């Protein structure tokens with residue numbers, strides 16, 4: 392069918408209000424969807440950051456996933472008890488561990504399961520002993536993780552952030568390394584970005600272990616994890632967000648083209 396050009400021009404002009412309206416609705420609905428997808432995790436960390444991950448990684452890189460606080464129960468640093476237990480008086484998910492560890496373990500195992508299905512070279516580490524006093528013991532997350540990282544692997548420790556004022560929100564805490572890579576960048580774009588020297592350089596980042604704060608253990612996120620009908624769906628959403636970000640990072644065979652923000656300090660090593 393042929394349409395006369397004049398007819399098309401006239402048609403758009405006479406319906407311009409309609410098109411303006413339709414385009415506005417379309418664009419705003421895109422933002423609504425984006426907002427909704429992100430908001431199931433609650434707030435993102437909101438801090439000024441300087442880093443960009445730009446190193447290309449091998450698609451067969453060995454990825455080790457650990458559950459934060461898996462070796463520090465009953466000692467300071469055992470993880471947040473979550474809003475439900477601490478403020479609402481609900482029972483812990485498992486009385487032998489903090490609620491954060493309970494969920495860290497669930498996310499770790501789901502990420503490894505789904506990651507393998509999606510073709511990642513990914514495994515979990517569990518120290519088995521839930522209380523190891525000496526952080527340099529060879530079985531701790533930190534010890535095993537730092538050895539794995541030194542051998543060229545990628546190490547990710549899963550965490551949930553504190554509820555209320557103590558927590559900052561979801562995001563990746565990068566390792567203190569000159570070799571921040573495309574997986575770091577992709578996770579930071581999906582979850583948020585903590586500063587490089589967050590809290591003066593935490594124990595894990597000093598050992599080249601990445602910390603992923605999934606979200607604050609409170610509100611809708613915690614409620615939907617605790618709700619038996621919504622639990623698996625929520626774990627799967629978290630898991631897919633993590634696995635897909637890792638996949639985007641390893642399949643990207645050039646640099647993420649991120650511009651420096653105004654006020655950022657130029658860090659040549661991070662730009663190769």
Ligand SMILES: [Zn+2]
Nearest residue numbers: 459470550551
């Ligand atoms: Zn934690």
